[in-house]
Amino acid sequence: MLSYSVKHEDIQQIINARHQDIFSVLGPHPICDNQTEIRVFLPRAERVEVLDYNSKKPLVNLAKVDDAGFFIGIARIGLESKYFLRVTYGDFSEIIEDPYRFGPAIGEDDLYLFGEGTHEAAYKFLGAHLVTQDGVSGCRFAVWAPNAMRVSIVGDFNYWDGRKHMMRKHFPSGVWELFIPELGPGQLYKYELLDAAGHLLPHKADPYGFYAQVPPEQASCIADLSVYQWNDQDWRDRQVKFTSVDRPISIYEVHFGSWRRVVEEKNRYLSYRELARDLIPYAKEMGFTHLQLMPISEYPFDGSWGYQPIGVYAPTSRFGTPDDFKYFIDQCHQADLAVLIDWVPGHFPTDAHGLGRFDGTPLYEHQDDRQGFHPDWNTYIFNYGRREVANYLMANALFWLDEYHIDGLRVDAVASMLYLDYSRDDGEWIPNRFGGRENLEAIDFLRVLNERIYKNFPTAMMVAEESTAWPGVSRPTYQGGLGFGYKWNMGWMNDSLEYISKEAVYRQYHHNDMTFSLLYAFSENFILPLSHDEVVHGKGSILARMPGDAWQKFANLRAYYAYMWCHPGKKLLFMGNEFAQGPEWDYLNSLCWHQLDLGQHEGVQNLVRELNFLYRETPALHEMDAQAEGFEWIEADDRHNSVFSFSRHANTSESFVVVISNFTPVERNSYRIGVEKEGFYREVLNTDSEHFAGGNKGNGGGVNAEQQPWQHREFSLCVDLPALSTIVFLHEG
Numbered sequence: 044m045l046s047y048s049v050k051h052e053d054i055q056q057i058i059n060a061r062h063q064d065i066f067s068v069l070g071p072h073p074i075c076d077n078q079t080e081i082r083v084f085l086p087r088a089e090r091v092e093v094l095d096y097n098s099k100k101p102l103v104n105l106a107k108v109d110d111a112g113f114f115i116g117i118a119r120i121g122l123e124s125k126y127f128l129r130v131t132y133g134d135f136s137e138i139i140e141d142p143y144r145f146g147p148a149i150g151e152d153d154l155y156l157f158g159e160g161t162h163e164a165a166y167k168f169l170g171a172h173l174v175t176q177d178g179v180s181g182c183r184f185a186v187w188a189p190n191a192m193r194v195s196i197v198g199d200f201n202y203w204d205g206r207k208h209m210m211r212k213h214f215p216s217g218v219w220e221l222f223i224p225e226l227g228p229g230q231l232y233k234y235e236l237l238d239a240a241g242h243l244l245p246h247k248a249d250p251y252g253f254y255a256q257v258p259p260e261q262a263s264c265i266a267d268l269s270v271y272q273w274n275d276q277d278w279r280d281r282q283v284k285f286t287s288v289d290r291p292i293s294i295y296e297v298h299f300g301s302w303r304r305v306v307e308e309k310n311r312y313l314s315y316r317e318l319a320r321d322l323i324p325y326a327k328e329m330g331f332t333h334l335q336l337m338p339i340s341e342y343p344f345d346g347s348w349g350y351q352p353i354g355v356y357a358p359t360s361r362f363g364t365p366d367d368f369k370y371f372i373d374q375c376h377q378a379d380l381a382v383l384i385d386w387v388p389g390h391f392p393t394d395a396h397g398l399g400r401f402d403g404t405p406l407y408e409h410q411d412d413r414q415g416f417h418p419d420w421n422t423y424i425f426n427y428g429r430r431e432v433a434n435y436l437m438a439n440a441l442f443w444l445d446e447y448h449i450d451g452l453r454v455d456a457v458a459s460m461l462y463l464d465y466s467r468d469d470g471e472w473i474p475n476r477f478g479g480r481e482n483l484e485a486i487d488f489l490r491v492l493n494e495r496i497y498k499n500f501p502t503a504m505m506v507a508e509e510s511t512a513w514p515g516v517s518r519p520t521y522q523g524g525l526g527f528g529y530k531w532n533m534g535w536m537n538d539s540l541e542y543i544s545k546e547a548v549y550r551q552y553h554h555n556d557m558t559f560s561l562l563y564a565f566s567e568n569f570i571l572p573l574s575h576d577e578v579v580h581g582k583g584s585i586l587a588r589m590p591g592d593a594w595q596k597f598a599n600l601r602a603y604y605a606y607m608w609c610h611p612g613k614k615l616l617f618m619g620n621e622f623a624q625g626p627e628w629d630y631l632n633s634l635c636w637h638q639l640d641l642g643q644h645e646g647v648q649n650l651v652r653e654l655n656f657l658y659r660e661t662p663a664l665h666e667m668d669a670q671a672e673g674f675e676w677i678e679a680d681d682r683h684n685s686v687f688s689f690s691r692h693a694n695t696s697e698s699f700v701v702v703i704s705n706f707t708p709v710e711r712n713s714y715r716i717g718v719e720k721e722g723f724y725r726e727v728l729n730t731d732s733e734h735f736a737g738g739n740k741g742n743g744g745g746v747n748a749e750q751q752p753w754q755h756r757e758f759s760l761c762v763d764l765p766a767l768s769t770i771v772f773l774h775e776g
Contacts, residue, residue, distance in 0.1 A: 047108070047115045048072065049082055057084050058111040058206075060193055061241060065209045070143030073122040081105065081126070083141065086112040086206050088130050093118045094138065096125035125177070140224035145176050147211060147220060148183055154216040157187075160430025163495060164445075165438040166356055169218070170251030171232065171265045181224035182265055184210065184232070186249065187431055188402035189217020191236045196221060197246065198232035198262070205235035217431075231262040233396070238403025245395040248353055250407075250435065255341045255353075257360045261396045264360075268446060271369045275448060278376035282502040285332060285381045286450065288528070288568050289694065291665040292613035293655050294383065295331040295621070296574055297322065298348060299339065299362055302618055304633040315358075315367035319374040327378050329621060329648075330655025334375060335383040335453055337575065339368070343394050348575070348630055349385065350455060351392040351422060355439050358447070372448050383504060384443060386452040388436045388488075389460045390422040399423050407432050413473050417459070419466045427460075428484035437492050444500045451504025452496075454527070458510045460485040486525070493526030504528050506570060517568040532569040532612055535560040540577065543603045544588040547595075547685065547707045547767075554682035560610070561679075565671045569612040573620055578628040586623040595708055597623065597643045598737065598767035601650050601730035602704055605769035608654040609691060609702040611668050622648040646736025653735075657728055661773065662693035663700045670694070677701065677716050678754060686764065688716045700727070701772040705764040710740065712763045717756030721748045724760055724772035731765035740765040745772065 049068060056062035057069065071079045083091050083105060091105040091114040105116035120126060129138050149168050156162035157169075169185045176183065184196050194212075195205035200223070210219040233246040248255060252263035284290060302322060305311045313321065326334055338349030341357040349359070358368040375382050391407070393399045398407040408423035409415030415424050426432050443449040459465045464472040464480045475483050493505050507516050507527040518524025542556035578584050589596035589603075600623055608614060619634045622644045626635060638644040658664045667673020677688040685706040692699045701718060705711055718724070725745040731737035746760050753759035764770065 048074070048080060049115060054109055054113050057209075058109060058113060060195070060206045060209060061237070062209070063192055063212065066143060066211045070141060071122055071126075074117060077119055077121055078117055079120050079122050079124070080115065080117050081141075083114045083128060083143075084112055084206065085114065085130055086204060088112050088114070088132055090131040090136075092129040094127040094129055096127060099127060099138065101129070102126065140179055140181075142208060142221060142223050145179075145222045145224075147213070148174070148176055148222060149185060149213065149218065149220050154213055154218060157218070157431060157434055158216050160434045160437075162434055163438060163441050163499065165434055166251050166442045166446075170249055170253060170356065171263065173228065173265065173267050173269075174222070176222050179224045180227075181222055182226040182230070183220065183222045184249075185218055185220045186210075186234055186251070187216075187218050188234070188236055188406070190239050190404045190406065191219070191402040192239055192241055193237040194219040195235040196223065196232055197235045198230055200226060200230055200232075203233075203246075226265060228265050228267045230265045231256065232265065233262050236402055240403070242403065244400075244403055247401060248396045250354075250398060250401070251356050252354050253357055254365055255357045255360055258341075258343050258345075261343070261353075263354070263357075266357075266365050268365060271366045273369070273373055273448065275373050275376035278379070279448070282381075282450065285379075286502050286504045286528075288669050289666045291659040292333060292570070293331050293658060294333040294335045294570070294613070294615040295326050295329070296335045296337065296615055296617045298337045298575065298618065298628075298630060300345070301628070301630050301633060303636065306633065310632065312362055315363040315371040318362070319371045323371075323374055323378050323380060326380060329652050330659065331380070332655075332659065333381040333383055333450070335615065336385065338385045338387055338455075340387070343392065343397075345630065347392070350387055351390070351420065352387055353392065353394060353397045355387075355436075356442060369447060376448065381450040381504070383451045383453050383506065384449050385455055386440060386443070387455045388425060388440075389456040390417045390420060390424050392422050407435070411473065413467075413471055414463070417466075418471075419459075426484075427482070427488040433484075433488050433491070436488070437495055440492055440496060441499060444496070444503055450502075451506060451528075453506040453508060454489075455508055457489070457507045457516070458513070460489065461509070461511070461513055489525050489527075490520045494520055497526070497528075507531065509533075514566075528568060529570050529613065530567045531572045531574075531615075532560065532564075532567075533572070534563070535569070535571055535610070535612070536573065536577070539603070539607070540588065543599060543706070544590065546590045550685045550706055551682045554680070554685070557606075557687060558676075558679050561674065561676070564611045564674070565669055568669045570615050571607055571610060571612040572615040573607070573617060574615060575617045575628060578617060578620070578624075581627070583627050584624050585620050586625055587627070591708065593643070595767060597647065598708070598731070599706075600647060601735055601737065602706060602767050602769045604647070604650060605654060605728060605730045605771065606687070606702070606704045608658050609664060609689075609700070609769070609771060611674050611691075613665075613668060614658070616651070621651040643736045646734070650730060650735040653728065657771070661698075661700060661727075662696055663691045663698055666694045667692060677718070677756075684711060684714075686711065686714070690719075699774050701760070701774070702769065703762065703764060703772075704769040706767065708766045710764065710766050713761050714764050715751075715753055715759050715761050717752070717754030718748055718758045718760055718774075719756050720774060720776070721750065721758050722774060722776040723747050725775050726770060727773045728771040729765070729768065730770070731768040737768070738765060741770065
């Protein structure tokens with residue numbers, strides 16, 4: 044051993060998997076022009092030979108200098124020469140490439156931009172990538188763990204032995220890298236890390252992994268994302284048509300695991316491809332313009348519904364492979380359906396195989412639990428002020444739009460990101476540098492995120508679920524806003540549900556619940572959401588909130604839905620709500636599709652379909668959603684009758700609609716409202732129609748305006764309002 048240049052202490056550190064500069068010891072090391080010392084550590088190996096790369100003839104039999112499996116020998120080859128290793132274990136031998144003969148493959152520019160926090164495609168060098176290096180196919184792994192003493196790749200290919208594939212550390216970035224020859228798609232792997240004190244950490248899934256085992260298994264899986272051939276170019280050329288604020292946007296929110304299940308086969312999920320077969324035609328036939336998918340990034344706990352993700356770069360394997368998910372998106376686009384996904388940058392779970400204490404330190408999260416731990420969800424909070432963490436999230440948002448052709452992101456729980464004292468009492472949070480409660484780092488992150496998204500994908504939809512009165516959520520950053528394209532109107536949702544849930548006799552005392560939203564309706568680009576959050580945790584279904592007997596419940600719901608579709612703002616409806624599912628949503632089981640055999644449920648489904656197509660085909664109902672000029676109250680104060688009437692106007696045509704809602708179980712015949720123009724007003728929607736399982740009372744297809752001034756208008760309509768109904772009239776001149 045003394046004739047070799049490697050130091051004894053280096054050998055011992057390698058054997059004990061404690062060496063922090065593995066490439067300085069293992070692999071080829073020059074002695075002179077045509078002599079190279081080759082060092083190999085292969086636990087349990089009995090013999091190692093160096094073979095000529097072309098002929099595979101033996102060049103040298105390496106000496107075993109330590110029984111743990113450390114071999115050294117001098118081969119008459121140049122440093123740049125290739126070679127194979129023949130490794131013998133008892134009666135078995137194999138010829139392998141030496142991973143430590145390959146140089147680094149990550150560029151300095153990548154490391155610099157990542158360290159700066161501005162690498163928009165960090166996922167293209169971090170994670171597991173199938174590449175060809177020095178003419179050899181294999182997989183290049185890279186992971187950020189700056190405070191680890193050692194990082195190894197473990198998997199079936201090395202018997203999960205962290206001594207076999209220890210990685211190279213790039214200083215000072217803290218990125219570790221290793222190319223392993225001959226690995227291909229489907230191989231399972233994790234990272235094995237020692238913290239700075241040398242303690243072994245739980246095996247970690249790849250933060251940038253593109254695919255994972257089906258939970259509850261936890262390993263990452265090598266995936267080739269370059270194989271799928273897209274067929275949605277026509278969609279991408281027309282994408283702006285489906286996302287701009289003057290277009291009709293009606294969103295169907297879906298939880299893949301419970302939209303429909305195969306009960307006959309142990310209640311299994313539908314796959315991505317089965318969902319493409321069944322869900323897409325249904326959403327299209329129902330008239331929705333967009334699908335919004337509850338989180339599809341890999342997550343360990345079914346009960347989190349995906350809102351506690353582990354693998355944010357991997358579509359969950361519960362429903363198939365990454366290519367299967369691409370197929371689903373592709374089919375949506377070919378059916379003219381845009382796709383949004385719920386995206387969760389606010390927190391992450393504490394599962395040992397996840398991001399928490401990734402390298403033994405609070406790397407992705409804050410050290411102080413007053414900043415880094417979420418008491419509501421028992422999760423960690425991202426440290427947005429750390430450049431590499433902000434880069435991880437920003438690149439992930441871009442990844443979904445780039446790699447999977449997603450049309451936009453609905454950003455979850457934005458309020459929890461904006462406020463340092465969110466869901467905390469005094470003394471449980473740390474003020475910002477100015478003494479305030481605003482999370483300045485999160486605000487900066489969201490602004491930069493939206494700027495980068497819209498720079499790279501101008502037609503994308505960025506939607507904020509923000510439940511407070513934070514100003515300018517959907518205003519551009521150059522105007523001081525957060526830069527989102529849309530914001531959920533949580534105020535409208537809470538107020539309108541509060542109103543419609545009350546017995547009709549009490550509604551006159553809560554009339555303002557329905558009118559208040561129009562005081563701020565045009566301060567943001569709003570989406571009106573009736574989401575999954577409104578049908579869980581004991582709240583019951585939307586139908587169950589309606590008062591009265593069975594007939595009144597359905598009539599209330601129909602009138603409410605029509606009011607929603609005519610109110611300014613884009614629309615979002617959670618699955619099952621479109622046919623008035625009776626029970627509260629259960630993520631473990633299919634929707635109650637059998638209820639469609641009952642006429643009242645089918646009637647609501649017919650109504651939602653009709654509303655979607657009316658909304659899409661009527662410019663007055665969508666073109667000026669974000670402009671006050673597009674809305675006018677006709678009568679906002681008829682609280683004694685619980686009747687609301689208003690008109691909606693288009694920007695590009697003279698046509699307008701008149702909407703009247705009667706939220707009492709009393710028919711109001713010969714009810715007069717003022718209108719601005721004479722002519723015929725065609726009844727284009729009546730929620731009491733027999734087609735919707737109503738009583739089929741109305742106005743015989745429409746009414747003519749009378750030259751009788753009313754409500755400060757020159758003309759008026761005298762109409763019959765069925766009990767618990769909404770009627771829409773289109774002015775036809």
